[in-house]
Amino acid sequence: MRTLIVANWKMNPPVLKEAEKLFNDIKEGVKNIKDAKVVICPSFPYISNLKSENSNLKLGAQNCFWEEKGAFTGEVSPQMLKDLGVEYVILGHSERRKYLGETDEMINKKLKKALELGLLSILCVGDKDRETKGDMKEIDLQLETALRGLENYDLSKLTITYEPVWAISTTEGGAAATPEDTKEAVFYIKNYLNVLIGKDKTSKIRIIYGGSVNSQNINSFIKAGVDGALVGAASLKAEEFINVVKNASNV
Ligand code: PGA
Numbered sequence: 001m002r003t004l005i006v007a008n009w010k011m012n013p014p015v016l017k018e019a020e021k022l023f024n025d026i027k028e029g030v031k032n033i034k035d036a037k038v039v040i041c042p043s044f045p046y047i048s049n050l051k052s053e054n055s056n057l058k059l060g061a062q063n064c065f066w067e068e069k070g071a072f073t074g075e076v077s078p079q080m081l082k083d084l085g086v087e088y089v090i091l092g093h094s095e096r097r098k099y100l101g102e103t104d105e106m107i108n109k110k111l112k113k114a115l116e117l118g119l120l121s122i123l124c125v126g127d128k129d130r131e132t133k134g135d136m137k138e139i140d141l142q143l144e145t146a147l148r149g150l151e152n153y154d155l156s157k158l159t160i161t162y163e164p165v166w167a168i169s170t171t172e173g174g175a176a177a178t179p180e181d182t183k184e185a186v187f188y189i190k191n192y193l194n195v196l197i198g199k200d201k202t203s204k205i206r207i208i209y210g211g212s213v214n215s216q217n218i219n220s221f222i223k224a225g226v227d228g229a230l231v232g233a234a235s236l237k238a239e240e241f242i243n244v245v246k247n248a249s250n251v
Pocket of ligand 1: 008163167168169210211212213230231232233234
């Protein structure tokens with residue numbers, strides 16, 4: 001399995017010109033790195049302007065809706081994304097759960113539709129409280145509901161991101177989860193998936209880590225056994241992000 005590095009640009013950068021420059025700089029910087037797959041997830045308005053001829057660099061979206069079309073003001077369907085060349089979609093990010101009230105039930109519907117339409121889906125799960133880290137009850141619930149009824153879907157198209165909420169958006173990676181925390185969480189999630197869905201069906205699911213990943217710490221997460229990373233702040237600086245990709249490949 002090739003390492004997967006996903007850039008989550010969130011609601012950045014502020015203008016298209018900057019988005020194009022960032023995208024093109026990253027495209028140039030990663031074009032010869034063959035042992036990592038790179039996905040850039042920009043805001044919706046930028047997607048149609050960003051083109052990658054590089055088979056190693058793919059486009060993703062940060063969200064999508066659970067219906068294909070209709071009276072759903074403000075929503076974007078997986079079909080619309082596919083039409084623009086988008087191959088990946090992030091679903092259930094903690095910021096959408098927090099600010100937009102997304103529930104596990106909504107995420108389950110989105111996940112089903114995205115997978116049905118062939119979008120490679122990146123489901124985010126994570127615990128909120130650093131003090132109770134290691135207690136995986138919250139993650140159990142998120143997985144149980146978000147993955148309900150997915151037994152017969154093509155789960156090789158699913159990636160799960162272990163993204164503890166307390167580790168997101170800290171500066172300079174100071175409070176990222178430790179590689180040990182991550183190793184334990186990935187082991188736990190794998191076992192939980194085996195019980196929930198069955199080992200034969202879940203063995204193809206990638207598990208990546210998110211939360212203050214940067215070029216200095218990526219190596220330790222890959223060494224801890226994750227299949228890649230979801231990168232926020234560090235993906236907004238081309239050189240730093242290219243180094244994340246490079247260091248994820250040189251393990
Ligand atoms: P961060 O964001 O790398 O800035 O912590 C990660 C994310 O929220 O996906």
